[in-house]
Amino acid sequence: MTYFTVNDKCNGCLACVENCPACALSCRDEGARRTLLHNMTLCARCGQCWRICPRQAIEFETLLRGAWDDVITLDLVHCSECGEVLYTMDFARNVQEKLNVQIRPLCPRHQEEYSRLAAAYPGSGSGTADSR
Numbered sequence: 001m002t003y004f005t006v007n008d009k010c011n012g013c014l015a016c017v018e019n020c021p022a023c024a025l026s027c028r029d030e031g032a033r034r035t036l037l038h039n040m041t042l043c044a045r046c047g048q049c050w051r052i053c054p055r056q057a058i059e060f061e062t063l064l065r066g067a068w069d070d071v072i073t074l075d076l077v078h079c080s081e082c083g084e085v086l087y088t089m090d091f092a093r094n095v096q097e098k099l100n101v102q103i104r105p106l107c108p109r110h111q112e113e114y115s116r117l118a119a120a121y122p123g124s125g126s127g128t129a130d131s132r
């Protein structure tokens, strides 16, 4: 996915490549073809290429707007009482391993309720974390 796009007015003059202060633009001439290259990691989004382009070929808005890429998708844990999203399963597993306790999936409100019950009825097992 690229956020740097040019329209069909681009004639490959390379003014943008030569004037990019971050060396984020480059070109590859191969056989009978010239390809314009852009490196998002290097790009400072300064707009110099857009200003300098004699053909108004650079669609800079896409570079400014950007978009969100999915990086990773993980399973969620919800409050067992009300369904509120709490954290990810992997996070819960890591914490449980680290602390060696079984954590009940409860939102702050229900944690408080359980704590109140545990205080009122000691020994009922209403706490929010059980030692293994």
Ligand code: SF4
Residues within 6 Å of the ligand: 006, 009, 010, 011, 012, 013, 014, 015, 016, 017, 036, 052, 053, 054, 055, 056, 057, 058
């Ligand atoms: S300056 Fe404009 S016309 Fe020239 S190569 Fe870059 S985008 Fe294309």
Ligand code: SF4
Residues within 6 Å of the ligand: 019, 020, 021, 022, 023, 024, 025, 038, 042, 043, 044, 045, 046, 047, 048, 049, 050
């Ligand atoms: S926005 Fe700036 S850093 Fe990015 S490609 Fe254009 S001139 Fe280079």
